[in-house]
Amino acid sequence: MKDLKKETSASPPRRLRIDLDRPDRLTAAREAGQKTVAVLGVRVPESVFMACDAVPAYVGSYAASPTGGDLPRDACAVCRTSLDLVAGRWIPQGLIDAVAIAGACDWTIRLAGRLRDRVPVWTLDVDRNEGAEIGRARAVRSRAANLASVLDELGNLTDLPFTAKAFLKAYEQEMELDALCRRLDRLRATSPGAIPAAEYYRFIAARGLVTDDNWRTTARAALDAQADVHPATTGNPNVILAGSPTGFPESALVDMIEECDLRIVGDDFGLHGGLARSRPPLRGGKRAIVRWLVDELAIGRPPGENEAAGAVAQLLAERHADGIIWLTYHGCAPSAMEATRLSRWNIPVLTVEVEKVTPAPENLRTRLEAFRDQLTTKREAKVS
Amino acid sequence: MKLIAGLDLGSTTTKVVLLADGRIAGKALTPTGTDSREAARTVLEKACAEAGGTPNDIATIAASGYGRRLYHAADKVVNEITANAVGVGHLLGEGHAVRTIIDVGGQDSKIIRLDDDGRMSDFAMNDRCAAGTGRFFDNIARALGIKAAELGEAALESHSPEPISSLCAVFAESEVVSLIAQGKRVADIAAGIHAAVAKRIAQMGEQVGIEPEILLNGGGALNVGLQRAVKGELNAEITVPELAQYCVALGAAASILQA
Numbered sequence: 001m002k003d004l005k006k007e008t009s010a011s012p013p014r015r016l017r018i019d020l021d022r023p024d025r026l027t028a029a030r031e032a033g034q035k036t037v038a039v040l041g042v043r044v045p046e047s048v049f050m051a052c053d054a055v056p057a058y059v060g061s062y063a064a065s066p067t068g069g070d071l072p073r074d075a076c077a078v079c080r081t082s083l084d085l086v087a088g089r090w091i092p093q094g095l096i097d098a099v100a101i102a103g104a105c106d107w108t109i110r111l112a113g114r115l116r117d118r119v120p121v122w123t124l125d126v127d128r129n130e131g132a133e134i135g136r137a138r139a140v141r142s143r144a145a146n147l148a149s150v151l152d153e154l155g156n157l158t159d160l161p162f163t164a165k166a167f168l169k170a171y172e173q174e175m176e177l178d179a180l181c182r183r184l185d186r187l188r189a190t191s192p193g194a195i196p197a198a199e200y201y202r203f204i205a206a207r208g209l210v211t212d213d214n215w216r217t218t219a220r221a222a223l224d225a226q227a228d229v230h231p232a233t234t235g236n237p238n239v240i241l242a243g244s245p246t247g248f249p250e251s252a253l254v255d256m257i258e259e260c261d262l263r264i265v266g267d268d269f270g271l272h273g274g275l276a277r278s279r280p281p282l283r284g285g286k287r288a289i290v291r292w293l294v295d296e297l298a299i300g301r302p303p304g305e306n307e308a309a310g311a312v313a314q315l316l317a318e319r320h321a322d323g324i325i326w327l328t329y330h331g332c333a334p335s336a337m338e339a340t341r342l343s344r345w346n347i348p349v350l351t352v353e354v355e356k357v358t359p360a361p362e363n364l365r366t367r368l369e370a371f372r373d374q375l376t377t378k379r380e381a382k383v384s
Numbered sequence: 385m386k387l388i389a390g391l392d393l394g395s396t397t398t399k400v401v402l403l404a405d406g407r408i409a410g411k412a413l414t415p416t417g418t419d420s421r422e423a424a425r426t427v428l429e430k431a432c433a434e435a436g437g438t439p440n441d442i443a444t445i446a447a448s449g450y451g452r453r454l455y456h457a458a459d460k461v462v463n464e465i466t467a468n469a470v471g472v473g474h475l476l477g478e479g480h481a482v483r484t485i486i487d488v489g490g491q492d493s494k495i496i497r498l499d500d501d502g503r504m505s506d507f508a509m510n511d512r513c514a515a516g517t518g519r520f521f522d523n524i525a526r527a528l529g530i531k532a533a534e535l536g537e538a539a540l541e542s543h544s545p546e547p548i549s550s551l552c553a554v555f556a557e558s559e560v561v562s563l564i565a566q567g568k569r570v571a572d573i574a575a576g577i578h579a580a581v582a583k584r585i586a587q588m589g590e591q592v593g594i595e596p597e598i599l600l601n602g603g604g605a606l607n608v609g610l611q612r613a614v615k616g617e618l619n620a621e622i623t624v625p626e627l628a629q630y631c632v633a634l635g636a637a638a639s640i641l642q643a
Contacts, residue, residue: 343591348506362450363492363509370465370507377503 026095029055035158036095038086040078040111041102044124045293048151049100050170052158057096059085076329079107083114091118098157100124100150105332120157122150143294151290164285171282237375238320241267243327243339253354256361257325260368262375265319309345316347322375323348348375385409386443387435390471390637391424392464392630393451396490396518397603398423400431401633402442406641410435411630420451446636450491462639464489464632469496469504470642471635472599475625478502482623483595486585486614487631488604490518495589508591518603520556521610524577527560528570535574539609542575556580574609582613589618596620601628 026036035054039046046056059082090096098120101112112123125143155161239262241249257264282292315321326339330353342349350371352364385404392399394416402410412430416423424447432439447458448467462470468487476482485496492510499505510517518532525532539545546568548556556577563573586594598620604610605628615622627634 362453365453366450366463366465367507367509369463370504370509373463373466374504374506377499377505381499381501 023090023093023095026055026057026090030095035097037154038082038090038096038099040082040100040108041104041124044100044102047167047170047174048162048293049154050173051167052154052160052162053166054097054154054158056100057090076107076332078329078332079111083111087115087118091115098122098154120153122153124150140294144290147290147293151286162286164289167286167289168282175281236261236263237322237372237379238263238265239371239375240265240315240319240321240324241327242324249327249354253327253352256365257368260365260372262325262368262372265321266315268315312342312345312347322379323350323371325349325371326351327354329353348378385435385437385441387432387437387441388637388640389428389431389442389445390467390633390635390639391427391445391447391449391452391455391458392467392633392636393420393424393447393449393455394464394490394603394632395450395492397629398427398449398451399630399633400424400427401627401630401637402431402435403634403637403641404435408627408634409437411627411633413629416451420454424455424457444640446640448632448636460636460640462636465494465496465507465509466504467632467635467639468494468601469498469502469635470638471631471633472498472601472625473502474634474638475627475631481597482599484589484598485631486589486594486598486600486605486622487602488518488585488600488607488610489602493517493585493588493602493604495585495592495594497592497595506592508588510588520581521577521604521607523557524560524574527557528564528573530570536578536607536609536611538571539574539578540612541571542569544572545575545579546572548576548580575613578607578609578613579617581610582617585614586617594618594620598622600624601631603629605629 029036035052037049037054037056038059039049039056040059044056046058049056086096086099096119099112099115100122101108101124103109103112103123103125109123112121115121123146125146151162160166239257241254241257241264254264282289312324316324324342324347326342326349328336328339328351336351339349339351348371350367352367387409388403390401390403396416397413398416398420399413400411401408410431410433412427412434414423414426414430428439428442432441435441444459445455445457446460446462446467447453447455448462448464450464452458452461452463464487468485472482472485473480480502482502483498485494485498487494487496494507494509496504497506521535522532525535528535528538530538546563548559560573560577563576598618600611600614600622601624605624611622611624625631
């Protein structure tokens, strides 16, 4: 068993999370005695790993390059890049102790299968909306068993059994950081133009780079820095950025969206946006936590068609948003289905495939400008 | 004479329409080549000559199309989707009944939905895929050993189109080469290609819903084989305006009148 009393203020800072391709940080975490877990899928509850003093290292990103691995071309860029990164670099370099993947689509499940003989791989079942109500109870039981087994294996890996107390501490840290992110998001929504979108996403992504002794100051400093804001712009159509919840958009993309006179007033990438559930305060023992985690994995979004439509409508109304820009990857079937659903509800949606093979910027600019004109027309029609 | 110029700096062809008192006074087109500004200068001179004036008579220029942001002399820049809707409105007049525009351009294709007031209400545009674009037809014509302009006419001679299973431009071209090797008729291959492209257009149209009346424009609209294939695939009448290639340029010019 690890002796926690040895952890003193003189110890090197222990990392909470690591984002993307930062082998130096992975090395440092391992040298500090922490286990590292590559994570794919934002619905993978990272607090679980933090509770066992393992460091989740997030793999997926909108910056994904499509070079990846030996997966066929119909796999999306996230899966290909993740395989490339984890199997091609992190595992051979001995930087990763385990991999946790949300079983969100067939490709993530196949991806897990390809890594399994090299490191422990935990596939966390998430609700893919395939279950009718009659199969739901069985699905929940299955997810609970799956999760319990992950917690046991994780405890064995880190020699630090999963406990409710440790989990709640990690969870509270995440909650507090999320709350700061939401404040930033709210500031952005209430003071249009206050925060350049690229800066905002840079901060949100950077929250993964904090350590357990500086994360509050890091987050608050970023928030304070944003308080000295630029003048608001008015009149341009407002949009919500949403899409495949695997990361955050690159600066170049959000810059182009703003250059095309579309104002970003909110987002939903599954972490803290209005469509995702905010984290409730948690109490109770391990059983209660497992039950909550199962729900969290099962209900990333409201389950019913009407409820989901209502949640989207509420978000659009709250933010005075005129439409949604849906970011996705070529070949990501679950994401494509979501975008189709939004269109079915008559919400103006522009789908943008964002991997680096995304075509000439002029093509994208044309679509963004036309979307702006479309939203302007709709707004004018409403007024008249 | 005060002229308003609408320039459509397309990937393949540069077009211009000149308006005088709201009416078309001149028009011209030329291949864009590698220098879109030179192409713009050429068409402006030609169109001005047709209008009985000179470039000095141009009071305002609006630029649209793929190269619109490279044309720094423009007083206004408008994207080609919005410009197309405005151009169709100007061409057909207020109260027209077109609700869907299918624009087959050199490098991309678009479906543009119009509301009851003729304003653009939704659109779909291909991003990375070359299938269903002028460039795609050029490549297929080359593979068949005929001129691009002859491809549509060739398709009309077919009574038994060869099915083309792939909608990917690269794979479709390979399929065409394979069909040639099997000794299939050029007319049947050409008809098969047009049918495949029409199917792809219909698929793209599902994103926004294709409603009549339907207008086909862009350079691809001049392809009679494509006209027939789209009509068959959509099982609907389509209109091809006389100025099919000029709608975006016209819309750019007309957008100045709207401002």
